[in-house]
Amino acid sequence: MGKVKIEKITEELLNPILQNEAFELVDIEFKKEGPHRYLRVYIDKPGGITLDDCQKVSEQLSEKLDELDPIEENYFLEISSPGLDRPLKKDSDFEKFKGENVEIRLYEPIDNQKVFEGELISFEDNIIGLNIANVGLVEIPKEKVALTKLAIKF
Structure with a gap:
């Protein structure tokens, strides 16, 4: 499955989770770095994202990804804040x-x-x-x- 399709499926799975938590989706990346693949999700909220926020989203998204299993290869799921130098995309x-x-x-x-x-x-x-x-x-x-x-x- 292609990178764009994986990112789109991830966004569809994420939307209800983020709406429930009142978080904003900043970006999704599915990329290969060295021998590994990473599915990175960047989230934000007023006042900033905490480690607990990242863990909560990671657990819920991981469960949904395991159920649907849209990614054939092994990958690491990372949920994080966009950082101080946040990208502007939308x-x-x-x-x-x-x-x-x-x-x-x-x-x-x-x-x-x-x-x-x-x-x-x-x-x-x-x-x-x-x-x-x-x-x-x-x-x-x-x-x-x-x-x-x-x-x-x-």
């Missing part, structure tokens, strides 16, 4: 994190630049608006974006 993420500093990495350069960092100020019609220091407003089409994540300043 349209709702761009709305939720307006006013935050983000880093955007592109597939192809725009004006000889592939990485942009600035304040997320808008998201309309699949165009991301960034306010970049000493530059001003930069508009980036979402389809050109390889990765958008919160930018952490220390």
Whole structure:
């Protein structure tokens, strides 16, 4: 079974669990790293995710995956918080994190630049608006974006 199909099935199994716990699904990844495969689920909630939250979701999802058995090969199931540098993937993420500093990495350069960092100020019609220091407003089409994540300043 393909990666996309496994991620979709996992999302369908997860939705009732997350709704019941009032958690948000941030991302699902099914990938091979070295000789092992990993099914990673990133969840969040206001105030952040705890280890107990991760364990609760892991136990419930593991039970459902065992019943359905959609993954033929051996894999490790990991449930975790998205971290401080959380990726923004869904349209709702761009709305939720307006006013935050983000880093955007592109597939192809725009004006000889592939990485942009600035304040997320808008998201309309699949165009991301960034306010970049000493530059001003930069508009980036979402389809050109390889990765958008919160930018952490220390």
